[in-house]
Amino acid sequence: MDLESKVNVIKEGALEVVTPDELREKLNQETVTAYIGYEPSGKVHLGHAITVKKMMALQKAGVKVKILLADLHAYLNGKGSLEDIKKVSEYNKNCFLALGLSEETEFVMGSSFQTNPDYTILVYQLALSTTLTRAKRSMAQITRDAEDHQVAEVIYPLMQVVDMLFLEVDLAVGGMEQRKIHMLARDNLPRLGYPAPVCIHTPLLHGTDGSEKMSSSKENFIAIDDEPEVIRKKVKKCYCPAGELEGNPVLEMAEHFIFSDRETILIQRPEKFGGDLNLNQPELLQMYGSGDLHPLDLKNAVADHLVKILEPVRRHLSSVD
Template structure:
């Protein structure tokens, strides 16, 4: 696979790569490093699986993968005590492994290096370059809404910037909620003599309730280790308005997980309702938009797919 083909593979299913020209230089390295960070703060769900799916692609293309289990970031974001957060980090790490990342993946606890003097020095340097307004704005989609925000919320993006330097990152991967922080990092890392990473942004999944973001704190998610019973119950109750494509979580799951992994989605139906059908991506969108495919039929297809797709995760977590 040549470099252009690798870039095309990396760009599939993303919203943005900043930027593709720099990515060519990264791909010329013997083993470039890609990272993403996760706050250990609850269940690992399909929203996380979007970035894990892209990490697996990068791994297949020769990247070294580093996953930051950002315990101090979670602490700064009000997700619990450090002891509680570190317990969750162990569970999160097992979930990520269950999703298929190979044994070469490095899982790094933020607190393992974020108290080092060199790290602190870089945080202080960036603190003198970053306005309060810019730091707070970068956290718009990351931090919990707070009428009276804490100082912690402006330390967070500065630390995330220094993480990229500390981990020798060539590519920083994250959902679109991370974009403002990653752009802050691209602007400021060069000022302190550090490498500026390529940034890759993946789409955010809507919550099962139609909310703009799937989130463990909102309870509107499918956890990667949910039981068959829980997946069935959650999908059956999910938001899926007839004929609507945009913002429909069932359509998003199909586009994000079904069609990148198989050509058609099988939908099982009783004979009196037309019997089983298999739909390509284009056929699914057309049939749902014009009313030929009922929301409950779409939900059935998505439910059956997810039960099978996540079966290896359930098995791994039970070991």
């Protein structure tokens, strides 16, 4: 695969790459390493799957992928005891492999290096050059809602920046909620004498309740190992206003998990309601936006497709139970 083909594979479906020129420079290296961090907490859901698909695209482009199972980050974010978090980490790893990551993917536990004295010194150095306001702002979309915030919330982003050094990454990947932390890394790592990572940001998937982000803690998610009847039930209850295209999680699921791999979606309807449809994405958006497609017909079609798409995932996970 030539350079521009690699760039196109990596950029496809991403909201932004900071910056494309730097990405080209990195890809000219003999080896290129990308990382993403996940807090091991709760179920792995479709929101996670968007970023996993991006890591798979990076592997297709010949990039080495490291997955940080950020157990100490999860602990700082109030996701449970360290013992419970470590148990969830193995489940997370199996889920990511089930979604299609290569067996060559390197999984790293945060606690395996984040108590290293050299790591701690770098966190202190970064603390000296980061304002409290910026550290808090960078966590706005990541931490739990609370009236009285914890000191842990400002340690978290500093650790995430130093993670990039210890994992020796060239590319940092995350959803748009990670953008402020990534920009913190790009601004501050050069001040400490280290190169800034290229940052790749993917879209956030709205929750099934229509809220800004799908989250296991908010119970507004579809897990990648949900049974078919559970998927259908959750999609049927999804926020999906008639004629509404923006912020519609059902249309987003179609975009990221159906149209990403096929050109059309089959919508089965009784003849008295117009019969079956086979629509590409522009046709679907036009028809739904005009009110000519009922929300329930859209939901049933997306649920049927998701059940089929996630069948290999369920099968893989059942084999490792």
